[in-house]
Amino acid sequence: MTVTVEQIEQVIPGLVEPVMGNRCLLQQCRRLTAGASADTWWLQATVGQQQHQWILRLDAGGEDLGMAPGKQWEARAQQAAADAGCATATVIAELGEDSGLGCGYLMAALPGESLPPVLLKSPAYDTARRRFPDQVAGALAAIHRTPLTGLGGLPVLDARRQLEQLYAMHRDYGEPLPVFALAYGWLKEHVPDNASLTLVHGDFRLGNFLFTESGLSGILDWELTHLGDPMEDLGWLCVNAWRFGRRAKPVAGLTQREVFHAAYEAASGRPVDPVHARYWELLGTFKWGVICQYQAYSYLRGRVSSVERAAIGRRVAETEYDMLICLKELQDAA
Amino acid sequence: MPLNRPHARELQQAIEHYRQRPDPDPGVHEYYGKVIAHLEALLEREKALAAAFAHQEKEGMEQLAAVLKSSDQTLSGLCRRLASGNVNEHLPAVLETLLAVAEAKLDIDSPRYPRAN
Numbered sequence: 001m002t003v004t005v006e007q008i009e010q011v012i013p014g015l016v017e018p019v020m021g022n023r024c025l026l027q028q029c030r031r032l033t034a035g036a037s038a039d040t041w042w043l044q045a046t047v048g049q050q051q052h053q054w055i056l057r058l059d060a061g062g063e064d065l066g067m068a069p070g071k072q073w074e075a076r077a078q079q080a081a082a083d084a085g086c087a088t089a090t091v092i093a094e095l096g097e098d099s100g101l102g103c104g105y106l107m108a109a110l111p112g113e114s115l116p117p118v119l120l121k122s123p124a125y126d127t128a129r130r131r132f133p134d135q136v137a138g139a140l141a142a143i144h145r146t147p148l149t150g151l152g153g154l155p156v157l158d159a160r161r162q163l164e165q166l167y168a169m170h171r172d173y174g175e176p177l178p179v180f181a182l183a184y185g186w187l188k189e190h191v192p193d194n195a196s197l198t199l200v201h202g203d204f205r206l207g208n209f210l211f212t213e214s215g216l217s218g219i220l221d222w223e224l225t226h227l228g229d230p231m232e233d234l235g236w237l238c239v240n241a242w243r244f245g246r247r248a249k250p251v252a253g254l255t256q257r258e259v260f261h262a263a264y265e266a267a268s269g270r271p272v273d274p275v276h277a278r279y280w281e282l283l284g285t286f287k288w289g290v291i292c293q294y295q296a297y298s299y300l301r302g303r304v305s306s307v308e309r310a311a312i313g314r315r316v317a318e319t320e321y322d323m324l325i326c327l328k329e330l331q332d333a334a
Numbered sequence: 335m336p337l338n339r340p341h342a343r344e345l346q347q348a349i350e351h352y353r354q355r356p357d358p359d360p361g362v363h364e365y366y367g368k369v370i371a372h373l374e375a376l377l378e379r380e381k382a383l384a385a386a387f388a389h390q391e392k393e394g395m396e397q398l399a400a401v402l403k404s405s406d407q408t409l410s411g412l413c414r415r416l417a418s419g420n421v422n423e424h425l426p427a428v429l430e431t432l433l434a435v436a437e438a439k440l441d442i443d444s445p446r447y448p449r450a451n
Contacts, residue, residue: 167417173339175338175339176409176410176412176413177335177338177413178335178395178398178409178412178413178416178432179335179432179436180413181412181413181414181415181416181417182416182417182421182428182432184416184417185416185417185418185419185420185421186419186421186425188417188419189419189420189422245448246448247448247449247450293338296338296339296340297339299340299348300339300340300344305351307348307349307351307352307366307369307370307373308366308369310340310344310345310348310373311345311348311369311372311373313338313339313340314337314338314340314345314373314376314443314444315443315444316338317337317338317436317439317440317442317443317444318440318443318444318447320335320436320439321433321436321437321439321440321447321449324429324432324433324436325433325450327425327429328429328433331425331426331429
């Protein structure tokens with residue numbers, strides 16, 4: 001559904017007032033992004049005498065890779081992780097189907113910058129970059145120790161399930177590509193047999209981390225959160241696409257795997273088997289390749305008329321190369 | 335391991351389609367202008383390198399079929415064989431063959447993409 005400022009002004013005060021116990025007056029309301037899966041708004045309000053800034057995330061009802069839990073479960077997972085000590089925004093209220101705005105949630109707006117080029121290069125973020133391994137590993141450890149009580153509506157997406165789902169999507173495009181077939185065959189044969197089951201962020205990467213100049217202020221974008229193998233988040237963080245051109249620094253283009261794994265082990269008490277984490281790096285690269293195909297085929301099949309979507313199809317070559325390099329490194333490590 | 339879709343003609347159509355209905359927002363239009371410039375450069379490279387790539391790809395797939403001792407030498411047949419797993423003993427040769435083709439594909443699609451050492 002398309003939401004207007006007027007609708008938000010009508011709905012939000014009635015939602016917030018019972019929670020905050022005071023009269024709410026919305027002062028500003030601005031759309032931030034109208035993505036394929038979420039419609040995101042920035043709001044400023046006064047509740048009683050206090051001024052607040054909030055983010056409203058609404059279900060855009062559009063595209064879905066078949067892995068998203070829905071906005072209400074997204075909100076619950078985010079809040080449960082916040083309660084477990086993860087730096088992330090506090091959820092103020094959930095919106096159901098009948099809210100007048102569709103499904104979504106309202107959360108506190110956090111300060112900071114999330115743009116990777118700025119975070120990677122700007123001298124203003126020197127301190128934040130230095131603190132990155134400990135702070136981001138600490139946040140990830142908190143996500144993975146989040147109690148699962150009350151999160152039963154999240155999908156369980158272990159390696160095998162994701163692999164089959166992604167390969168089915170790939171095959172549906174009808175483009176036989178040997179690298180995808182090789183990666184699928186290898187991943188299918190090497191599924192880790194000792195995976196734990198925890199809350200998984202699902203899109204834990206640079207671009208979804210909010211930093212101020214002094215360090216991490218919050219983990220963003222929980223729309224792919226699920227239950228699964230915690231090593232998935234460590235692998236996805238190292239997928240080459242999220243290094244933003246800095247191949248030699250596998251963790252978000254900022255540091256080495258060993259440094260981050262040590263910080264995560266210290267924060268979580270959970271040992272990291274580097275080969276297990278690398279398995280998920282390969283599966284993550286495979287997933288990114290299928291997502292690139294998904295975006296290209298949304299253009300080719302006439303669902304989305306966008307020259308940008310068409311261009312993404314030719315980035316699949318990058319993911320093919322990365323899958324081969326990842327497999328070669330896994331083979332060398334064996 | 336052919337070039338990925340959209341093919342050259344499909345990319346050209348996407349560019350023409352956008353030019354017929356450009357975005358009214360100047361900022362968005364400027365962004366799409368960059369996407370189109372990127373695609374036009376890609377199409378130029380494809381024009382120059384496609385024949386050599388097709389030759390290298392054909393050789394690579396023949397080599398792959400030989401390494402895998404596959405009776406079905408079609409692209410679909412090779413993919414089925416790779417997807418079935420059980421290629422561990424051939425993995426170094428498979429990787430070497432596919433990497434050469436993947437690099438040639440990157441020379442067209444993304445020549446500035448950082449390569450591994």
